[in-house]
Amino acid sequence: MNSDDVQIIKKTWEIPVSTPTDSGATILTTFFNRYPSNLEKFSFRDVPLAELPTNSRFRAHASRIIRVFDESIQALGQDGDLEKIGEIWTKVATNHIPRKISKESYNQLKEVILEVLTAACSLNESQAQSWAKLVDHVYVIIFKAINDDGDAI
Ligand code: HEM
Numbered sequence: 001m002n003s004d005d006v007q008i009i010k011k012t013w014e015i016p017v018s019t020p021t022d023s024g025a026t027i028l029t030t031f032f033n034r035y036p037s038n039l040e041k042f043s044f045r046d047v048p049l050a051e052l053p054t055n056s057r058f059r060a061h062a063s064r065i066i067r068v069f070d071e072s073i074q075a076l077g078q079d080g081d082l083e084k085i086g087e088i089w090t091k092v093a094t095n096h097i098p099r100k101i102s103k104e105s106y107n108q109l110k111e112v113i114l115e116v117l118t119a120a121c122s123l124n125e126s127q128a129q130s131w132a133k134l135v136d137h138v139y140v141i142i143f144k145a146i147n148d149d150g151d152a153i
Pocket of ligand 1: 099101
């Protein structure tokens with residue numbers, strides 16, 4: 001990520017972060033509709049897909065995902081930003097280890113995150129590339145902490 005990437009990410013992030021829970025809910029709804037087996041890991045697994053957007057536990061998880069991105073994006077461009085982002089995402093990966101989330105599931109979520117952000121922010125090709133660099137970067141951190149089955153390495 002160069003300084004242009006950082007500027008693009010910070011500027012375009014203002015749109016989805018202005019409605020964090022709705023943005024997170026769009027990501028998670030798309031994720032579970034497209035890859036429903038991931039729902040089995042969640043406490044709200046028995047809630048019908050159509051009712052998820054109004055479920056409080058679902059909404060809490062949706063806004064948490066956005067908060068993790070927001071913390072990372074706020075750190076970008078500051079002294080020690082990559083160390084801070086390393087800490088944030090190592091913690092995410094470590095906290096998820098007991099849930100055994102496979103790399104495939106993480107990659108499914110990654111695809112959806114980039115797609116939803118591209119639509120929400122009307123990203124052009126080059127802006128989408130800047131976002132992909134950030135998401136690829138955090139995924140390197142996650143995958144360093146887990147093996148293919150999501151266990152600790
Ligand atoms: C971009 C990647 C992700 C981020 C930023 C993220 C963030 C979070 C956060 C902040 C929490 C709550 C704190 C905690 O207990 O760790 C959480 C919980 C959880 N995450 Fe993730 N997560 C990500 C990917 C995934 C994926 C791919 C799955 C796969 C199904 C998943 C499944 C869960 C589950 C099952 C919980 C517990 C929630 C509950 O029981 O209601 N997460 N996640």
